[in-house]
Amino acid sequence: MLFNDFRAFMAPYIHQPLSVAYSGGMDSHVLLHLLWRLREQHPFMQIGAVHVHHGLSPNADQWQSHCERVCQALGIALTSRRVKVLMKGRQSLEAQAREARYQAIDEAVGTDTAVLLGQHQRDQLESFLLQLKRGAGPRGLSAMADSQRSGDRLYLRPLLQQPPSSLRQYAQEFALQWVEDESNLHTGFERNFLRHEIVPLLEARWPHIGSTVARSARLCAEQQTLLDECTSGHLARLRQKDGSLCLKGLVGFSLSWQRQIVRLWLLDAGLPVPTEKQLEQIIRQAMQAREDAAPSVKVANWQVRRFQQRLYLTGSIVNTMPEELIWRGEKVFVLPDGRRLEFTPGYKGGESNEILLNIAQEDSVAVCFARLNDRFTPAGSRHSKPLKQWLKLWRVPPWQRSQLPLIYLNHRLVAVLGLEGPELADTEGNKPGWLRIRLAGSGKTLPS
Template structure:
């Protein structure tokens, strides 16, 4: 069993590894990662060109965490594997899952400890996959959730590999016993308040007693679901390209060419690519009645977490919810101003007066950046009449939720320019005692 586990690990790692890519074990000190560390040390002996190391995350959740760190460091010294550790400071908010918080912090810490091109090995095995699928079933997941954990995944711009997914915990325990490995037991693994512990200690033993091969068969189901999801994503990606107008925007008329089932699939893939958490199925089902088919002059909005679905002129937008009450910003001649939403307002002095539109300023002019003042009248350089700014926003097809965020340039308390759209006639004419400025708005405020 010991030799077969190593052979499987070696062949899987060779198929996954891209030399001279460094290989890092996420090493907690438990059975799984201890076996993984020993396997990697054996791999290093057979492949001297491999650059290997171990990374330990000190969560600070257990009174034994300090001793675990010392244990892990000593084990790495014994196996001649370079060791690095990082301490986490977890600040849990109400209703936040401690497991989810620790997992997020762990991934962030691993990203800080490793090179961007590193291959990080995780010790999850077949039993962990069984737990994952049972949890996903409990949550009512679809094919994506029932795909379980992937062998090769990316997170926080790091590549992760789970090369033991086809092996049971019992196989890992046999390997550890054969090689007389020493590992630690986390006392929290016995706490039934954690869902995984309840499954691991109370539910899965009963399932294995009735169906001894359930770990293998469920893993096969996960692989089949992953294959089906990959096919769905492939077609959905092609269709997303046909309906996508911009990164944050879909054309509703084009989306309507597909069945509701495909519309949901396209929207889910779109949100995934935008790194937006997926809304519930119930919320998605509100889209046709509350948003797609709302009256033309309505401003429908559906919100979840810190995100919103918005519709404007037959387009579907994804918008981040923000509290927006910015103060005026005085411009004192800087080349760039950082706006409250992290966009950058750039001022470039230019002598190329053939460009249009340019803002012409006198050295003594008082310039401010303001937001949300739509009642001021404005006459774009190419317009025949002035109108209140709110009417120009409609003419320019600026979505209502973006209007408050557009920086407005006031010169001596008069609206002079809307960067990216127009300069007022009074400030767009070259004059001998004035300098020409090109305005640019960089970044996304959506």
């Protein structure tokens, strides 16, 4: 029965590479064995396993050796990764270990590989209760999805609808051997407390609570999907080309819709779900702060800022930009904020984040930052003004201005990369000295 359910679930995915997140415990061993049996029926399948060695247990080396023996016996390639979990901030050790595990898995397998996770119905019940304890809404109460994308990675949970008794019965039927993580008995961890102290009481009183909560999670997920579809339409009308959010349009919605739109705006940018308090701060400060104020609210490692009736999302401002970079034929300059300046000889361009220069052999090209008092004449203009006046006129947010790469040709400011370049009227000529300068990577200071 379990194998039939597994085979039906996996039918759409058998033609892509698959890898099991294999800890050596019973759940992941059952999952690995099911996948091995499925490959016996479809020999063309590309399957593998990945094991993460946390180093948190004195038995971790033995667990890795166990995983290696099992995979060798099944003829499944195993990739192992070692990680160090260091306590930091207010995040729990459990959460940090989980974060390190997913990062290691993501780095260990190709982006076209779907990763199979061994969570089952009781894990779903625990996740639901944890989210309920945290005061989550429909998104959180959706708990875990049986298929989920995170960036380019597809995660699959083929056993999510299965009670743990089905997995144990299968493991005993095939005489599977697995390891037991002693930390699973420590009720100091929230999930373990639920598993050993709370869930058994609930199951004793309501034997089918695992399946009913799983149904509630699916219904919450369905409602959240519908809500996101509706919210996405509103967000698309409010989001500007640079990723900022139009406040004039936002104030036309009710407070509940404002929360939904801002929440989805942040999630689309890759941030974690904001707390209710953070949402209230963003909306209150954005709407009620005086006109000349520059409110800022921290969400994770990012800042939500207001400027010219728009909301912007920025990372930590990098104040160590180089004073001057002289181009001597290099292909790439890597900036402290992660952005790259790419230099390519030849005429090829047209994108907003690149410029074209026609240079002679004796010309000098330099990239500078924060020289806002230097005079600049934009393309098509007859007037020269200090750059800071143009940036103010163009409504460039103040925190971005010192981060803009300024291009100098023979010590004269000729372009602001990403905003204004030189006249290109003669680009169709036969001059041989064309240089393409391109800004790549979003960095952490510009809007997402």
